[in-house]
Amino acid sequence: MVGAKGQTPVISIQGVTVKFGGIVALDSVEFDILDGEILGLIGPNGAGKTTLFNCLSRLYTPTSGNIAFMGESILGQPAHRIAGLGIGRTFQNVASFANLSVRDNVRIGAHSDTRSNPLFDALWLPSVRREERKIDEVTADLIGWLGLEDVAELPVGGLPFGTQKRVELARALASHPKLLLLDEPACGLNHDEVSELGTLIKRIRDERGVTVLLVEHHMSLVMSVSDRVVVLNFGEKIAEGTPDEVQKNPEVVAAYLGDGH
Amino acid sequence: MTQTVHTNAQAPSASVPPYQPAPAPQAKLLSLGNIVSLLVLALLIAIPIFSEGFFVFQMTQMLVYATAVLGLNLLTGINGQFSLGHSAFYAIGAYTCAILVELGGVNYMLTIPIAGVVAFVFGFLFAFPALRLEGIYLALATFALAVATPQLLKLNAISDWTGGVQGIVMFQETFDVPVPFGLPMDPGTWTFYLTLFVFAVVYVLALALVRSRTGRAMMAIRDNPIAARSMGISLPYYKATAFGVSALVTGIAGALNAIVIKFVAPDSFTFIFAVLILVGMVIGGVGWLQGCLIGGLAMLYFPNIAEVFDDIVLWVANIGGFADALPSGNEMQQQFIRLSGVIYGVILVLIIYLAPSGAGGLLRAIAGRIKRLLS
Numbered sequence: 001m002v003g004a005k006g007q008t009p010v011i012s013i014q015g016v017t018v019k020f021g022g023i024v025a026l027d028s029v030e031f032d033i034l035d036g037e038i039l040g041l042i043g044p045n046g047a048g049k050t051t052l053f054n055c056l057s058r059l060y061t062p063t064s065g066n067i068a069f070m071g072e073s074i075l076g077q078p079a080h081r082i083a084g085l086g087i088g089r090t091f092q093n094v095a096s097f098a099n100l101s102v103r104d105n106v107r108i109g110a111h112s113d114t115r116s117n118p119l120f121d122a123l124w125l126p127s128v129r130r131e132e133r134k135i136d137e138v139t140a141d142l143i144g145w146l147g148l149e150d151v152a153e154l155p156v157g158g159l160p161f162g163t164q165k166r167v168e169l170a171r172a173l174a175s176h177p178k179l180l181l182l183d184e185p186a187c188g189l190n191h192d193e194v195s196e197l198g199t200l201i202k203r204i205r206d207e208r209g210v211t212v213l214l215v216e217h218h219m220s221l222v223m224s225v226s227d228r229v230v231v232l233n234f235g236e237k238i239a240e241g242t243p244d245e246v247q248k249n250p251e252v253v254a255a256y257l258g259d260g261h
Numbered sequence: 262m263t264q265t266v267h268t269n270a271q272a273p274s275a276s277v278p279p280y281q282p283a284p285a286p287q288a289k290l291l292s293l294g295n296i297v298s299l300l301v302l303a304l305l306i307a308i309p310i311f312s313e314g315f316f317v318f319q320m321t322q323m324l325v326y327a328t329a330v331l332g333l334n335l336l337t338g339i340n341g342q343f344s345l346g347h348s349a350f351y352a353i354g355a356y357t358c359a360i361l362v363e364l365g366g367v368n369y370m371l372t373i374p375i376a377g378v379v380a381f382v383f384g385f386l387f388a389f390p391a392l393r394l395e396g397i398y399l400a401l402a403t404f405a406l407a408v409a410t411p412q413l414l415k416l417n418a419i420s421d422w423t424g425g426v427q428g429i430v431m432f433q434e435t436f437d438v439p440v441p442f443g444l445p446m447d448p449g450t451w452t453f454y455l456t457l458f459v460f461a462v463v464y465v466l467a468l469a470l471v472r473s474r475t476g477r478a479m480m481a482i483r484d485n486p487i488a489a490r491s492m493g494i495s496l497p498y499y500k501a502t503a504f505g506v507s508a509l510v511t512g513i514a515g516a517l518n519a520i521v522i523k524f525v526a527p528d529s530f531t532f533i534f535a536v537l538i539l540v541g542m543v544i545g546g547v548g549w550l551q552g553c554l555i556g557g558l559a560m561l562y563f564p565n566i567a568e569v570f571d572d573i574v575l576w577v578a579n580i581g582g583f584a585d586a587l588p589s590g591n592e593m594q595q596q597f598i599r600l601s602g603v604i605y606g607v608i609l610v611l612i613i614y615l616a617p618s619g620a621g622g623l624l625r626a627i628a629g630r631i632k633r634l635l636s
């Protein structure tokens with residue numbers, strides 16, 4: 001496990017199993033994500049990558065096993081507390097607030113990082129104005145950082161797929177997450193956009209100090225940005241190591257070529 | 262190894278735009294929306310100056326309905342929850358006002374905010390069991406609430422308070438709404454301005470709420486509940502709050518209605534009235550709060566559509582010379598009352614087909630056309 005920036009695990013996945021009726025979507029999966037690293041998570045379709053993401057964001061509850069974030073189990077937390085703890089995410093198929101503007105989408109991303117109550121909000125009290133200013137600053141910063149100024153006031157639903165994905169990224173970053181989960185961010189992007197995305201993921205880690213868990217089918221992207229890679233197949237972890245190690249692993253090669261199954 | 266496994270990827274292109282903090286645009290004070298709002302407000306203020314009597318009363322009623330439409334729109338348009346039961350919250354507001362004024366001797370103006378708070382509590386409490394219900398099931402639960410409300414109000418056990426089937430006649434001692442501060446106005450004009458004031462305050466607060474963090478959370482839930490949860494938004498909290506706030510606004514409308522009509526009775530608050538609020542919201546534009554005045558107008562005139570239809574049939578019959586063939590008098594009225602339900606339905610379906618986003622959508626489409634023509 002070389003290549004990691006730090007040695008403290010940000011999140012530790014401990015024997016996580018998820019069953020849907022007869023299907024075992026995850027089978028005792030176990031690995032750590034270290035502070036400041038970019039960890040690639042790969043595996044063929046249906047391997048269980050999104051299922052693991054959904055466990056990390058508490059949309060699913062594992063059948064058994066534990067997930068510890070910064071040393072504490074998150075399994076007792078409801079889904080809406082996860083962002084506040086410092087875990088942000090994007091979705092495999094974009095999950096935007098389609099009728100709202102790009103700016104409002106990003107503002108909503110800052111929800112977990114800010115406080116208000118409906119009564120004060122309706123009266124637009126000074127405390128509300130202060131909080132809104134904070135939200136607006138974070139939002140403007142991210143909109144600039146991700147080059148979304150031109151579309152900032154447009155409803156997200158009508159924007160191209162690639163732009164929507166960037167909006168989701170901005171939205172996830174607005175809560176200043178410690179750990180960012182990216183589910184296939186390159187899906188649907190063209191060649192240039194993918195290489196831009198690679199640069200961007202590194203900048204998110206380097207400039208914003210965010211640890212990244214990257215699920216991706218685009219191998220050259222995963223291998224170029226990841227410090228380490230974990231490989232899932234049929235719900236089981238079959239390999240873990242540096243990109244080089246993983247690519248030489250015969251089991252991984254077999255899984256991708258479809259041998260042995 | 263698969264063809265995609267190439268580690269030595271291309272040099273990262275530096276085409277990510279450089280970091281530039283862009284200021285968030287400040288809301289302009291003299292935006293088109295604000296100018297239109299002020300014009301409409303001026304127009305409303307002028308109504309009692311240039312007209313009197315029945316028309317002022319109708320416009321008062323329209324403002325009351327507009328408030329109710331605003332309330333429902335906060336739930337359905339902003340938060341994406343359905344309700345066929347808003348007649349119930351309207352009734353709660355109306356009865357709170359009537360009971361406090363007649364039995365408690367409370368100043369009627371003071372009962373307006375109290376009615377809002379009482380309706381909020383009912384709405385919030387109703388929402389909790391209803392939280393797990395989606396779409397058609399929520400519609401059914403609220404429908405049940407609407408159907409039960411008039412029956413509950415008729416219960417003997419509480420008839421000392423509610424007046425049972427008879428309801429409550431208000432302002433029995435003064436015979437009319439007392440005009441405060443010795444203002445030189447007739448009660449009709451005064452109730453108009455009181456209603457306009459309350460409507461304006463509620464409208465401004467509702468718009469402020471929608472623009473705030475709370476409002477954005479509600480809209481996020483409407484657009485994508487799963488993503489909303491992952492952004493840290495508690496669904497139970499914001500859905501119940503939306504229900505409560507919506508009931509609050511609708512309850513205030515109910516209290517205003519009691520003051521304007523000077524009378525409350527169970528059968529004014531049937532399921533039909535809940536549907537009428539829904540019609541007002543659809544015509545005004547779901548999710549477009551500014552459309553509530555149009556919705557109020559629609560609620561005011563929609564029930565008259567059957568009468569208009571009635572007149573048209575008679576007119577055609579007279580010209581065509583087959584007036585004798587029509588059923589006469591009472592019998593004809595009976596038939597048209599039955600027909601009116603069908604006509605409402607047909608018109609509503611037509612509106613939903615032709616202008617699915619209501620008046621708001623139409624206006625925006627027209628504004629867009631004009632802008633394109635000008636540019």
Ligand SMILES: Nc1ncnc2c1ncn2[C@@H]1O[C@H](COP(=O)(O)OP(=O)(O)OP(=O)(O)O)[C@@H](O)[C@H]1O
Nearest residue numbers: 020023025043044045046047048049050051052092
């Ligand atoms: N909510 C669910 N109910 C039932 N089965 C599910 C559910 N979610 C996932 N599965 C099943 O779990 C397995 C893993 O699915 P998952 O979406 O996690 O795969 P994935 O690795 O993300 O695949 P892909 O690369 O295609 O996105 C699949 O067999 C899938 O059908």
Ligand SMILES: [Mg+2]
Nearest residue numbers: 049050051092
């Ligand atoms: Mg997936």
